[in-house]
Amino acid sequence: MVDAATLHGAGPGPALTIDQTVRIGRLTLRNAVMPASGTFAETLAGIVPFEQLGALVTKTVTPQLRGGNPTPRVCEVGQGMLNAIGIPSKGLDHFVAETLPLYRGVPTPLVASVSALSADAFADAVRRLDVPGVAAIEANISCPNIEEDGKAFAMDPRPTALVVEKMRRATSLPLWVKLSPNTGDVASVARAAEAAGADALVVANTILAMSIDIETFRPRLGNVMGGLSGPAVKPIVVRMVYQCARAVDIPVIGCGGIATAADAVEYMLAGAAAVQVGTATFVRPTAMLTVIDGLVDYCRRKGFARVADLTGAIHDADLTVDTHEAAS
Amino acid sequence: MGQTISFQPVRHGAAAQAGGAPAAGPQGPGPGPAQQSAAMPHAPSLPAAPHVADVLGVVVSHVWLNDEYRHLVLEAPEPAPLAQAGQFFNLECPHTAEDKPFLRRPMSLYRADPAYGRVEFLYKVTGVGTRALASIKVGRTMRLLGPLGVGFSIPETAKDIVVLGRGVGLATLAPLAEMAAARGIGVTAILSARSAAMVMSVERFAAIGARIRVVLDTDGSSDPVNVEMLLRDAAAGGRADAFYTCGSNRLMLLMQRIGRELAIPGEVALEQQMACGLGMCFCCVRNFSVDGAVEARRVCTEGPVFPLDEAMPW
Numbered sequence: 001m002v003d004a005a006t007l008h009g010a011g012p013g014p015a016l017t018i019d020q021t022v023r024i025g026r027l028t029l030r031n032a033v034m035p036a037s038g039t040f041a042e043t044l045a046g047i048v049p050f051e052q053l054g055a056l057v058t059k060t061v062t063p064q065l066r067g068g069n070p071t072p073r074v075c076e077v078g079q080g081m082l083n084a085i086g087i088p089s090k091g092l093d094h095f096v097a098e099t100l101p102l103y104r105g106v107p108t109p110l111v112a113s114v115s116a117l118s119a120d121a122f123a124d125a126v127r128r129l130d131v132p133g134v135a136a137i138e139a140n141i142s143c144p145n146i147e148e149d150g151k152a153f154a155m156d157p158r159p160t161a162l163v164v165e166k167m168r169r170a171t172s173l174p175l176w177v178k179l180s181p182n183t184g185d186v187a188s189v190a191r192a193a194e195a196a197g198a199d200a201l202v203v204a205n206t207i208l209a210m211s212i213d214i215e216t217f218r219p220r221l222g223n224v225m226g227g228l229s230g231p232a233v234k235p236i237v238v239r240m241v242y243q244c245a246r247a248v249d250i251p252v253i254g255c256g257g258i259a260t261a262a263d264a265v266e267y268m269l270a271g272a273a274a275v276q277v278g279t280a281t282f283v284r285p286t287a288m289l290t291v292i293d294g295l296v297d298y299c300r301r302k303g304f305a306r307v308a309d310l311t312g313a314i315h316d317a318d319l320t321v322d323t324h325e326a327a328s
Numbered sequence: 329m330g331q332t333i334s335f336q337p338v339r340h341g342a343a344a345q346a347g348g349a350p351a352a353g354p355q356g357p358g359p360g361p362a363q364q365s366a367a368m369p370h371a372p373s374l375p376a377a378p379h380v381a382d383v384l385g386v387v388v389s390h391v392w393l394n395d396e397y398r399h400l401v402l403e404a405p406e407p408a409p410l411a412q413a414g415q416f417f418n419l420e421c422p423h424t425a426e427d428k429p430f431l432r433r434p435m436s437l438y439r440a441d442p443a444y445g446r447v448e449f450l451y452k453v454t455g456v457g458t459r460a461l462a463s464i465k466v467g468r469t470m471r472l473l474g475p476l477g478v479g480f481s482i483p484e485t486a487k488d489i490v491v492l493g494r495g496v497g498l499a500t501l502a503p504l505a506e507m508a509a510a511r512g513i514g515v516t517a518i519l520s521a522r523s524a525a526m527v528m529s530v531e532r533f534a535a536i537g538a539r540i541r542v543v544l545d546t547d548g549s550s551d552p553v554n555v556e557m558l559l560r561d562a563a564a565g566g567r568a569d570a571f572y573t574c575g576s577n578r579l580m581l582l583m584q585r586i587g588r589e590l591a592i593p594g595e596v597a598l599e600q601q602m603a604c605g606l607g608m609c610f611c612c613v614r615n616f617s618v619d620g621a622v623e624a625r626r627v628c629t630e631g632p633v634f635p636l637d638e639a640m641p642w
Contacts, residue, residue, distance in 0.1 A: 047382060285604075
């Protein structure tokens with residue numbers, strides 16, 4: 001470790017060059033920061049230079065046209081928000097024909113987020129996304145809105161294994177699997193996804209939640225229930241990233257309430273190889289750029305030559321985790 | 329489509345100033361009209377990505393206009409003061425001891441002044457966000473993302489227009505009236521409010537020589553039957569080449585019905601709960617009736633100004 005004082009000593013000495021690249025399976029990313037699915041679109045191009053991001057993650061596309069949920073689709077709750085958008089999608093054909101070409105020439109890996117209603121439909125969708133311009137697939141097997149009461153594949157290891165196996169056979173592209181926090185045993189779901197052939201895990205989607213307007217007695221979302229995101233979820237998802245990173249050997253990408261570089265560092269110390277910034281972009285559209293710069297500053301301050309060295313750097317060897325607490 | 333993303337978006341000011349539909353037309357998907365020529369041969373800017381930035385504004389004035397409405401004036405760098413009538417900004421509201429709005433608040437433009445580098449908003453204090461916004465003092469800074477969305481357009485052939493607004497919706501229509509006047513187009517302004525104290529912006533409409541009709545709940549003149557008569561009078565007098573409305577579901581339906589009957593084109597400025605303001609989250613959709621089918625559109629990106637004929641009641 002380099003002493004912080006030497007790095008920030010007086011005078012304009014040469015700044016320590018920090019290696020920002022991270023590896024997610026066989027993909028090498030420019031840096032560890034990318035958008036979370038559903039919080040990014042080509043309209044951000046005028047505000048965030050896409051070539052400065054580690055990867056681009058598209059809004060989830062479904063095989064067919066989907067309309068989405070009734071409004072209100074969003075409400076704020078303390079330091080976070082609930083959403084029940086319902087994955088409106090123009091369908092896979094539209095995505096391949098109209099959306100993908102927009103990113104032609106953008107020198108940043110494009111990750112296509114996909115969701116479907118059955119394991120076979122997932123496999124078919126993944127097969128159709130194996131086209132030039134798609135660098136990796138992010139399988140959204142965790143969206144809590146898509147089925148009755150938020151039930152999703154990623155709630156249990158067995159359906160997770162089934163859907164990931166089928167997708168694995170359908171594509172040779174890197175396959176990222178986005179897990180749900182709405183499960184009692186995320187580590188087992190993570191192991192199931194790894195065993196079935198996932199190249200990386202994204203941990204996690206939004207937390208199933210609800211809010212009621214006490215003046216009108218009405219649910220504050222048209223869909224009644226929705227997903228909680230933002231700073232409010234961070235400690236919960238940091239815990240899940242920690243559990244998953246200990247349970248699997250594939251990279252874990254942290255996603256949940258990251259708004260600052262400090263948040264990203266915390267996720268990486270817990271075991272994340274990269275991070276996704278989502279809700280924060282709604283509040284501050286340039287949040288991802290702030291996180292990228294802040295990670296470099298942090299590494300300088302703490303004497304890390306590589307951002308990737310932060311992954312799993314938590315000092316916890318002298319501590320024991322109460323497994324009852326951790327598994328409950 | 330053959331377009332790619334430009335990192336150096338082309339200013340869309342020229343297109344918007346032309347007064348016709350801005351480059352980002354609301355008329356849905358499909359290959360749009362001929363693309364604007366772009367600075368970079370292989371990277372034309374997306375039609376839906378005009379010049380937008382998240383800038384830091386300084387409050388230069390912030391006063392109560394009556395018990396409910398406040399007028400906020402910010403000095404802000406470009407592109408903010410280039411905003412056009414009907415466009416909006418996503419404002420980062422301050423936090424107070426009581427109110428800590430998490431999301432930004434979309435607010436339509438009240439006035440933009442490129443010469444003085446100013447943007448103005450007129451808003452009603454109603455909830456967490458606007459209460460917190462009301463606390464900001466002169467000299468303080470706040471972030472504003474914009475200008476966002478598709479503004480009003482006036483048909484090339486229009487010589488006289490009618491604007492019909494209620495409540496805070498009047499604020500959205502004031503810059504439209506000024507845009508019309510700047511092009512030598514006459515304006516009839518029907519201003520609806522609960523009481524005389526709640527009529528916003530009369531002086532703005534008066535300054536451009538608009539024919540002003542104030543209608544109030546207190547004397548019953550805001551009744552739709554009376555407003556309908558005023559609309560028909562304007563049409564009969566040849567002063568209604570286009571209709572514009574904002575701020576009332578009831579008045580929107582009325583203007584829509586008369587517009588259909590008399591074949592007068594129109595536009596309506598709508599609002600909806602929003603998160604990103606940039607078309608990414610799909611929170612702010614509203615339904616529209618298009619050729620008999622219901623179509624969901626994002627207020628932030630396809631709007632907030634929409635064809636009056638396609639609007640559906642809320």
